[in-house]
Amino acid sequence: MTKLKDKKPSKIAELKAMSPKDRKRAIGDLLMNNAMFIIIAIAVIGIWIAEPTFLSIPSIVNIINLTAAKLPIALGVGGCIILAGTDISAGRVVGLSACIAAGLQLTTNKLFPGLGVMPVPVAILAVLVTGACVGFVNGFFMAKFKLHPFIVTLSTQLIVYGIILIYMQLGTNSGQTLSGMSEAYRNFVTGKLFTVGNTAVPRYVLYSAIIAVVVWVIWNKTTFGKNMYAVGSNEDAANVSGVNVVKTIIMVFMLAGMLYGLTGFMDAARIASVNANTGLNYESDAIAACVIGGISFVGGIGKVSGAIIGVLLLQLIFVGLNYLSVDQNLLYIVKGVIILVACSIDMRKYLVRK
Numbered sequence: 001m002t003k004l005k006d007k008k009p010s011k012i013a014e015l016k017a018m019s020p021k022d023r024k025r026a027i028g029d030l031l032m033n034n035a036m037f038i039i040i041a042i043a044v045i046g047i048w049i050a051e052p053t054f055l056s057i058p059s060i061v062n063i064i065n066l067t068a069a070k071l072p073i074a075l076g077v078g079g080c081i082i083l084a085g086t087d088i089s090a091g092r093v094v095g096l097s098a099c100i101a102a103g104l105q106l107t108t109n110k111l112f113p114g115l116g117v118m119p120v121p122v123a124i125l126a127v128l129v130t131g132a133c134v135g136f137v138n139g140f141f142m143a144k145f146k147l148h149p150f151i152v153t154l155s156t157q158l159i160v161y162g163i164i165l166i167y168m169q170l171g172t173n174s175g176q177t178l179s180g181m182s183e184a185y186r187n188f189v190t191g192k193l194f195t196v197g198n199t200a201v202p203r204y205v206l207y208s209a210i211i212a213v214v215v216w217v218i219w220n221k222t223t224f225g226k227n228m229y230a231v232g233s234n235e236d237a238a239n240v241s242g243v244n245v246v247k248t249i250i251m252v253f254m255l256a257g258m259l260y261g262l263t264g265f266m267d268a269a270r271i272a273s274v275n276a277n278t279g280l281n282y283e284s285d286a287i288a289a290c291v292i293g294g295i296s297f298v299g300g301i302g303k304v305s306g307a308i309i310g311v312l313l314l315q316l317i318f319v320g321l322n323y324l325s326v327d328q329n330l331l332y333i334v335k336g337v338i339i340l341v342a343c344s345i346d347m348r349k350y351l352v353r354k
Contacts, residue, residue: 002023005347014246021073032345032348033345033348033349035341035345036338036341036342037292037313038343039341040292040316040317043317043320044316044317044320047320047321047323047324048320048323050324051320051324052321053323054319054320054323056285057196057197057199058125058197058198058199059323060170061196061197061199061200061201061318062199062319063312063315063319064201064205064209064312065201065202065204065205065321066315066318066319067208067308067311067312067315068204068205068207068208068209068272069204069208069263069266069267070263070282070285070286070289070311070314070315071208071211071212071307071308071311072208072211072259072260072262072263072266073090073091073094073259073260073263073282073283073285074285074286074289074290074307074310074311075212075215075259075281075304075307076090076255076256076257076258076259076260076286077090077213077256077264077286077287077290078286078290078295078302078304079252079253079255079256080149080252080253081218081287081290081291081295081296081297081299081302082229082232082252082295082296082300082301082302083149083228083231083232083249083252083299084232084297084298084299084300085142085149086150086153086237086287086297087138087148087149087153087158087160087256087283088150088154088157088205088283089134089138089153089154089157089283089284090153090256090260090279090282090283090286091157091279091280091282091284092156092157092160092161092164092279092280093130093131093134093160093257093260093261093264093279094260094261094263094264094267094278094279094282095160095161095164095264095274095276095277095278095279095280096134096160096163096164096167096227096264096279097127097130097131097149097260097261097262097263097264097265097268098264098265098267098268098274099128099167099168099178099264099274099276099278100127100130100165100167100264101123101126101127101161101182101185101264101265101267101268101269102178102179102274103167103178104117104122104123105117105118105120105182105185105268105269106122106124106178106180106181106182107180107181107182109171110171110172110173110176110326111167111168111170111171111173111178112170112171113172117182117184117185120184120185120188120190123185123265124262124265127261127262127264127265128258128261128262129260129261130257130261131254131256131257131260131261131262131263131264132254132257132258133257134156134160134257134260135253135254135255135256135257135258135260136250136252136253136257137152137156137252138152138153138156138253138256138257139142139249139250139251139252139254140250141254142249142253142327143245143247143249143250144211144246145248161276164276168275168276171286172326176274176275176347177273177274177275178273178274178275179272179273179274180267181268181269181272185269186269186271186272188203189202189203189204189265189266189269190202190203190204190269190270191203192205193205193206198279202267202270204266204270207262207266207337208266211259211262212304212308215255215273216257216304218255219303219304222306224248224251227243227244227248227253228248229300230243230300231245231248231249232241232299232300232301233299233300234300243340245313262277263279263282264279267279271306273298281332284335284339285314285335287310287339288308288310288314288335288338288339288342289307289310289314290302290307290310291339291342291343291346292310292313292314292338292342293305293306293307293308293309293310293311293313294306294346295307295309295310296346296349297343297346297347298306298346298347314338317334317338318331318334321334
């Protein structure tokens with residue numbers, strides 16, 4: 001008779017086997033490590049009690065739609081954070097990509113008079129190239145000159161914003177909001193995928209799901225993904241192990257830039273109008289979502305599933321606060337508190353492990 005392997009004891013069994021002092025410490029650590037999830041869960045339940053329609057079918061579908069819209073940028077920023085860095089230029093790259101996509105899809109084009117509506121694949125290619133170029137600049141200066149990610153991405157944030165302002169002045173547009181995009185483009189992004197009750201789920205939800213799967217494969221099943229985690233965990237050790245650190249950093253930021261580009265492509269059609277402030281502060285939402293989802297600023301730690309959960313929880317909070325008619329200005333305070341608390345919890349985990 002084959003001897004069965006001993007089953008790993010459950011957490012409850014482990015707690016029972018501990019001394020009272022150790023049990024108390026373990027429970028405290030468990031609560032502290034999951035404090036952000038507990039706080040958000042309590043907040044969601046509280047909002048639901050105060051406003052029962054918050055978790056109605058239309059509201060849930062709306063939350064899923066918003067999650068899908070914000071997920072690509074969060075995945076891009078997540079890769080940068082896994083490298084123990086960040087990217088505060090992300091929102092502006094989204095804005096530039098949205099402007100470019102819209103500019104190629106205007107039925108009456110004031111930016112490029114005489115240019116007709118371009119095929120949708122051309123707009124997709126344009127935003128991918130735009131994002132990849134900005135990502136290359138970010139990665140190159142970090143990897144080659146050992147500059148801090150904050151300094152590099154602050155610089156590119158300003159550069160990209162300047163490019164947006166110049167772009168919006170082209171032709172006879174004079175900085176005006178871009179609107180009146182082609183029906184084919186808008187339908188490609190926001191056309192109905194299927195209906196839940198009386199609420200439509202747009203096509204970009206499917207696109208975001210595909211993007212998440214592709215990023216998961218890249219992070220988990222490719223040599224590049226393994227190198228990304230290795231560099232994030234310990235750059236010097238990765239270099240000694242034969243990892244091309246410079247190439248890895250550049251590729252991570254180029255992939256991030258392409259994801260920002262896709263976010264901008266979807267946003268232009270989703271919102272149906274684009275101006276110089278499109279994408280403003282998107283990076284703060286993305287960073288907050290990543291740290292909520294367990295993507296650690298200490299580097300080398302993070303999952304695609306964590307980014308998805310983080311974006312979803314963040315949208316739950318924001319939609320819930322809107323249901324309670326909370327002042328929109330207060331949302332900035334909420335975002336700041338979430339980032340501060342989540343990063344503090346993350347650093348505590350790191351110090352405990354260390």
